[in-house]
Amino acid sequence: MAILPIVTYPNEILEQKCDKVTVFDKKLAKLLDNMYDTMIEADGVGLAAPQVGVKKQIAIVDIGDDSGTLEMINPEILETDGEQIGPEGCLSFPGVYGEVKRPYYVRVRAKDRKGREYEIEAEDFFARAILHEIDHLQGILFTKKISKYLSEEELERYEEE
Template sequence: MPLLPIIKYPNPVLITPASEVLAITDEIIQLMDDMYETMVAGDGIGIAAPQVNQSFRIALVEVDEETGLFEMINPKIIKSVGKTIDVEGCLSFPEVYGTVERAEMIVLHYFDRNGDAYEVEAEDYLARAFQHELEHLDGKLFTDKIIQKIEPEDLEDYMEENIT
């Protein structure tokens, strides 16, 4: 399967709001398949279309096998509750890590590759991943929200000290 190049900051596509998907075509489905392969190859848990130089409101998230893969077309957060701070990284910012405040729980509405509408409630890590990817679709970057930068060599120690 072809892998797409991951766009790195400061490419302007990363700070440009993405366009809504108006029709789910074979090209859109192929893009999602290629995005998934690219995300897995990059050892990521999420990827947004702008990260592969495609300005569409498409994002994929797979935090673990239990929750499975979410392929989201035109996703929108319709509810958010609470606040939590945790560490994040990004495929478009290699070796950049930092703590970011996000909503603790969200409700998300999206369409899948078949055009079926879904609403999902997510908490904690899954909610964080959704919010991170959806911000890519709005041209927003996690680096603009970093509270505390964490050096790559300190990441493992930080994670061990802050696991609850």
């Protein structure tokens, strides 16, 4: 187990488009395991490879429910629907929170750590987390999508609802 250092803004890797993964090996599996440990240690619900200094299309999401840990390699969005506005934060922007509009539903095609292709559908907060991480792989930061910055108090009110 290794906790990786999280890259924070304004590090330029956060705004670069990531490269596709072409090799599915033990090194990739180890990176995914370390990303998971790093995300949990940082109390996050998602982490993308550029956030740990790796310019590859790799992201993980675990919102702490029955959906478990989702590993997405070379993900592509196939379909979105609906709309939701909710609070978001990012491990690369400590202490920054804001309201972000995203689709309510998403269908994604990606590969797992062994290179097997799969599709997943998600709604609500799970969809939000997936879309946030896929944005990272394209060099898109959530701060570019914030309609309103939130204080800690406003964020707590959201969490109580």
